[in-house]
Amino acid sequence: MERRNFIKISALTGVAATLDACRAPDKQLIRFIPEENLIPGIAVWKPSICTLCSAGCGLQVRVMQGDAEVERHGERGLIKMGLAKRLEGSPQNPINAGKLCARGQAGLQVLYHPDRITKPIKRSGARGSGQFQAISWDDALKELTSHLTALQASRSANALAFLARPLRGQRRELIEKFLTAFGAPPAVWYEPFDEAVLRQANLLSFGHAALPTLDLARADYVISFGADFLGTWNSPVAQSIGYGAMRRGRPGRRGKFVQVESRMSQTGANADEWIACKPGTEGVLALGIAHVILSQKLAPQSIASPAASRAGSQIAGWSAGLPEFTPEAVEKQTGVSAAVMTRLAHEMTLSGAAAAIVGGAPLAQTNGLFSALAVNALESLVDANRDEGPILGFTPEPPLSNAGEPAAPAQASFARLNSFAQSVLSGKAGTPQMLMLYDANPIFSAPPATKIREAIARIPTIVSLGSFIDETSAQADLILPDNAPLESWLDSVPESGSFQSLIGLAPPAVSPLHETRPMPDVLLGVAQHLGGDLAKALPYATFDAMLKAALLPLRAQGGSVAAKTDDDFWQSVQTQGGWWSAPAAAGWKSAAAKPAAMPQGKQASHALTAPEFAGSATDFPFYFQPYLTPSFGDGSTAHLPWMQELPDALTTAMWSSWVEIHPKTGAMLGIQQGDLVEIASQAGSLRVPAVLSPGIAPDLLAMPVGQGHENFGRFASGHGANPLSILAPVVEPSTGSLAWAATRVKLARVGGPEQAKLVLFAGGMSGFPHDEKPR
């Protein structure tokens, strides 16, 4: 064919194809009759609650009419409906005051995710094969109730197990009531990074088994031992707001911030001073500082205060002035110089309002409880005895009997999961025969030594109530998909982040896109169907009736909603996005300043124990620290593409995993930026690209958690590696919590950058100005 003819023909066919495509594309899909009447083009902001971490920030959702591609009565088509277009923080909410983090904004992608399970499905192939067939809701509910009645009929109701992410509020209440009335054991609440150690330490030191709420806006000096409080720890949005006010909100008065950690976090990068400390010795460093304060009588009034003597009494040798923790002795253990310690002690006590906080890796050691108690003792020494109250306090529980978790910390979730797995594997009578799964993915997030994968494979019936296929729900026999959070009635009882007691509540912001049903409504329906004790314990047709019944007693408490009738109150709570106590309540400062009564039998003080690690220092020369990222948390938001493409704040890496290695270590082992390396522990090995970063101790390797999914939708599967899969099952002994920073590893280069997939958005950290040139 001549060139000229070829061009003519291709031009003509191209035009024909384009015209064909342009012809009324709407005709390809039918239009369903809209289920709601909205004015097109007008946006409405509706309240909701963020569910992507446990902080419980208030949301406002921009809802506008749009065309959604949906399936109705077995046919695909378009429907005009209210669609969520944008998430922002709710300005009235006491926690986030109109702000929202990147993960929170990605909540939209949970709603519109192409991998959402859109209707009930039943396993059709072998278990775990990923083969499911769609079934109707009637059949799905029939199947679920028939399994439950079979358990009841065979008098083995205690063989029902419920595995879920730790919840607070009425969803937890509902599951607990359901299990109790059914006769099943309590739910296995599982979360790999569950803060049980910190709650236990706070109970002993301050009398509150909760995460602290920090009034950073008033602080002049903050020292944080490993707490990534601007990124992932506790209530990051609330803390970022307070931090902003502390640094720049008071002209002429900028608070100083010191971060102690072995791997530089996003929070550490913000600090005035970053101090690397040997893993597991953070508590020792805190006591070294406390020793200087005590021996030089730098805070004479605080030393005798009830708060300091209470928190101090947890530490052996406190009343004698911590004789073992002289700066010189502490320098040997921690690697931090005695001069720095002395200077920090002086700075802290000379500045106005100082606070010491602890979180993250220091608590994930075998001596985590001791480290937390040590930092708490230092905190009460520098932060007590001020008229305006301390920086560190605790959010008051809402005045409802069943609002939050019980005051005493329950078993750590790792211990719960372990004993669950062992009871299944033991195969004794009364072991779980049926498992209900909700929003927990232990096959991905528990170390392989728990054998949870094998345990779950042995359970005859597995029913998932989640919205996505992940490693754990892929094993399910039946999936009854939940609505997305924006399509659901939501409540939250934030543990921290607010100085007022607070309950978040929101009606669905949008109608369900797909044929899903809210998990609470499914459980309530099943309870009614099974009758008996269950129907009596849960006498509600829908979840909103249960929420209303639970929240109405708050009307008498005043607070943020003034209403004459119950119905007015219920309406106002929904418009406001929750209820909170009046801001002027003096409860926060006085309650926080006054130490609660010492629990009986807990008087024993704690002596220093050296951290223990899985693996010997000769075979496995490096400490290994998996760390949480703002994008993925524990990995449960890795399926959101916005989170995948969000560059890491320090390395700028995205869409992958990597390991952070100090440039000196890299030079010693011949590892260069982007090389493929193998990290091996006693429990397993993995391969990832290397990122040379000066913000890490030379004997430490750090890896972000969240990637390495085998089966979690199109955006997460097959990216990177999962650092939790090489963790040894080391625990903090007093709580049974997973000591996720207590595994030692070895490192070797196995390939060049062409074999690794390292995607960097920009250059990353080149080095510290005061370092010798690292590369």
Added chain:
Amino acid sequence: MHPEHPVQPIAFTHTVHLAKRMQCTTCHVGVSQGPDAQIPNVTFCMGCHMVIDTNNPEIKKIAAYQARGEDIPWVRVYNYSPSAHVRFNHAPHIRAGVACSTCHGDMTKQTTAERKVNLNMGFCVECHKQKRVSVDCDTCHF
């Protein structure tokens, strides 16, 4: 651009409805409230046609749509191409007393709507100048 004489799934006649003294806003309820005038869905049509003129073959077609749970797939008559990067909001024009016929022609003489007026930028600017309202670019291009 869309055709000037689009073929609609239902041979709706504006003439007949307007002759019965119905107002434009009876059906196009969004016109005074927001950007989009809105075309009512099939349930709204059937609100009257459950009882009125039920033997008319076109009305039977509408009833059939409703019975199938489908909305009527109307073909757009007026629209801008996305590359024009322009936004139009009906509500302020209605508030300012601009007659519907200024931009849509005399609907009493049309059966299914036809594009009687070519809504290009010249047309908009001309009218804005006459009425002495803003001709800043970002009034419409934002």
